[in-house]
Amino acid sequence: MRLLLFILAVLVPLAILSLFTGVSNVSPATLFAGDARAVMVLVESRVPRTIALILAGSGMAVAGTIMQMLARNRFVEPSTAGTVESAGLGILAVLLLAPGLPVFAKMLVAAVFALAGTLLFLAILRRIPLRSVLMVPLIGIMLGGVISAITTFFAYRYNMQQSLGAWMSGDFSAVLRGRYELLWFSFAMTVIAYIAADRFTVAGLGEDFATSLGLKYTSVMALGLGIVSMVTAAVVVSAGMVPFLGLIVPNVISMIMGDALRRTLPWIAASGAALVLVCDIAGRTINAPYEIPVGTVLGIIGSGFFLYLLLRRQSRAA
Amino acid sequence: MIEISNVSKTYGAKPVVDGVTLNLPVGGLTSIVGPNGAGKSTLLSMIARLMPMSAGSVTVDGLDVTKTPGDVLARRLSILRQDNHVTARLTVRDLVSFGRYPHSRGRLTKEDLHHVDEAIAYLNLGELSGRFLDELSGGQRQRAFVAMVLCQNTDYVLFDEPLNNLDMKHAVSMMRLLARAASDLGKTVVLVIHDINFAAVYSDYIVAMQSGRIVCQGTPDEIIRADVLETIFGTPFEVHTIGSRRIATFY
Numbered sequence: 001m002r003l004l005l006f007i008l009a010v011l012v013p014l015a016i017l018s019l020f021t022g023v024s025n026v027s028p029a030t031l032f033a034g035d036a037r038a039v040m041v042l043v044e045s046r047v048p049r050t051i052a053l054i055l056a057g058s059g060m061a062v063a064g065t066i067m068q069m070l071a072r073n074r075f076v077e078p079s080t081a082g083t084v085e086s087a088g089l090g091i092l093a094v095l096l097l098a099p100g101l102p103v104f105a106k107m108l109v110a111a112v113f114a115l116a117g118t119l120l121f122l123a124i125l126r127r128i129p130l131r132s133v134l135m136v137p138l139i140g141i142m143l144g145g146v147i148s149a150i151t152t153f154f155a156y157r158y159n160m161q162q163s164l165g166a167w168m169s170g171d172f173s174a175v176l177r178g179r180y181e182l183l184w185f186s187f188a189m190t191v192i193a194y195i196a197a198d199r200f201t202v203a204g205l206g207e208d209f210a211t212s213l214g215l216k217y218t219s220v221m222a223l224g225l226g227i228v229s230m231v232t233a234a235v236v237v238s239a240g241m242v243p244f245l246g247l248i249v250p251n252v253i254s255m256i257m258g259d260a261l262r263r264t265l266p267w268i269a270a271s272g273a274a275l276v277l278v279c280d281i282a283g284r285t286i287n288a289p290y291e292i293p294v295g296t297v298l299g300i301i302g303s304g305f306f307l308y309l310l311l312r313r314q315s316r317a318a
Numbered sequence: 319m320i321e322i323s324n325v326s327k328t329y330g331a332k333p334v335v336d337g338v339t340l341n342l343p344v345g346g347l348t349s350i351v352g353p354n355g356a357g358k359s360t361l362l363s364m365i366a367r368l369m370p371m372s373a374g375s376v377t378v379d380g381l382d383v384t385k386t387p388g389d390v391l392a393r394r395l396s397i398l399r400q401d402n403h404v405t406a407r408l409t410v411r412d413l414v415s416f417g418r419y420p421h422s423r424g425r426l427t428k429e430d431l432h433h434v435d436e437a438i439a440y441l442n443l444g445e446l447s448g449r450f451l452d453e454l455s456g457g458q459r460q461r462a463f464v465a466m467v468l469c470q471n472t473d474y475v476l477f478d479e480p481l482n483n484l485d486m487k488h489a490v491s492m493m494r495l496l497a498r499a500a501s502d503l504g505k506t507v508v509l510v511i512h513d514i515n516f517a518a519v520y521s522d523y524i525v526a527m528q529s530g531r532i533v534c535q536g537t538p539d540e541i542i543r544a545d546v547l548e549t550i551f552g553t554p555f556e557v558h559t560i561g562s563r564r565i566a567t568f569y
Binding site: 069198 | 366367368387388389390391392393396397398399402403404405406407408409412416417419420423424450467470
């Protein structure tokens with residue numbers, strides 16, 4: 001009930017605001033006046049962009065939550081576990097080896113790379129004695145750094161840095177009708193995550209509890225990582241990397257409501273969408289008529305929040 | 319009945335559990351005692367299929383624990399290990415509700431809710447039921463975990479050091495509660511426990527382990543004897559009869 005209120009009072013107004021924010025003059029007045037150009041911009045650009053923001057925001061927030069439950073660490077999300085960077089490497093591989101592939105196939109390849117990168121991250125975690133929970137995201141960020149260095153090397157050698165840059169920094173300004181629909185696939189993954197919500201919560205209790213409660217831990221792990229990889233790949237392929245979203249939103253919701261995912265996942269999805277909308281609208285207005293990519297805005301807010309989380313932990317531990 | 323036949327666990331060449339064969343009777347409270355490193359916790363984990371065995375087999379009511387589907391076994395046998403670090407932020411009530419997971423897959427029926435309320439009341443957690451686990455003391459959290467395991471409502475319930483983190487008052491009430499679960503609810507309760515006197519007073523049956531093997535087993539009257547305890551723990555004991563209870567001192 002309160003969720004519905006949040007959607008009506010926060011998400012819907014933000015979405016409407018997003019429809020009418022931008023360089024071209026699209027407003028209720030121009031639309032009612034029957035301005036054909038305004039209608040075209042609305043249908044071809046603003047509506048797809050707004051839908052893409054909502055789908056990507058909710059998808060990444062949910063993906064971050066699942067990773068945190070499975071890794072049992074608050075600081076993990078696709079951009080602190082090598083997942084996003086691996087998806088980027090996958091995209092580069094497709095661009096180099098099979099540039100003619102349809103975009104859906106590109107996304108699948110990126111998803112496979114994302115999955116492989118995340119599995120590598122988890123395998124490293126199993127081998128390293130972890131003295132501190134902060135080691136986990138540090139390892140992930142380092143792994144991401146290594147993978148993106150490999151990507152940059154090949155992109156540089158083959159003169160593809162520019163086209164790769166477009167994938168890697170989250171920017172929704174190029175989202176047009178016909179070029180964002182992959183994100184519905186990410187939405188489908190989000191729905192599956194909700195259906196399996198209880199499994200992820202039980203897995204979040206740890207392997208022993210999960211096994212004792214009769215859960216097949218490895219298959220939940222596989223399902224979760226599959227969802228995370230698909231969502232990440234879909235978002236990176238259609239708009240580019242949206243960093244820290246999967247860190248901020250799940251942590252805030254967890255502080256307020258806890259981690260019983262059946263109850264919190266809808267909130268996480270709605271808040272993720274709202275936050276991306278806010279950041280994108282801010283990026284469109286701060287330096288108008290130029291745009292600041294949403295990835296940059298989130299990078300600033302997200303790194304600040306990341307620091308807050310770290311400092312908060314330390315003051316609690318002390 | 320839990321039938322353990324020829325179970326071993328080795329790390330490299332070193333056996334931690336070394337060819338244990340043991341039948342745990344149905345009903346009552348059985349305590350597994352022994353010095354550090356005797357393999358008690360490892361044995362308990364293997365019984366509950368949380369750890370693979372190097373050799374041997376364990377059956378629960380005839381079901382091989384390594385081959386029976388996890389959810390089938392989860393309706394017959396539950397376990398609480400020691401040192402449970404749960405990072406997920408759940409309320410006590412959320413946690414206890416997940417004890418019903420093997421029965422309801424997360425969608426709680428009226429009957430499930432009844433079990434949840436009962437377990438919360440049984441562990442006296444009513445006032446804490448809305449609190450998050452990370453806001454509780456170690457002892458309160460331990461009680462919440464025990465409530466969750468009891469809520470699973472299995473015939474066999476295994477606990478590894480259930481008195482960890484509990485002060486004397488709560489340790490006594492926890493032991494009484496576990497003994498009552500065995501006598502009133504007809505459950506088979508198996509504990510790994512360090513405190514020999516708690517084991518002496520509340521157990522129906524005691525199994526003693528040393529260096530991965532069973533050294534002796536029997537009723538408390540048979541085990542709580544100075545010479546027997548000395549062989550198990552390798553330190554001198556005196557056994558006193560106070561009221562009808564045999565109490566061992568070793569200080």
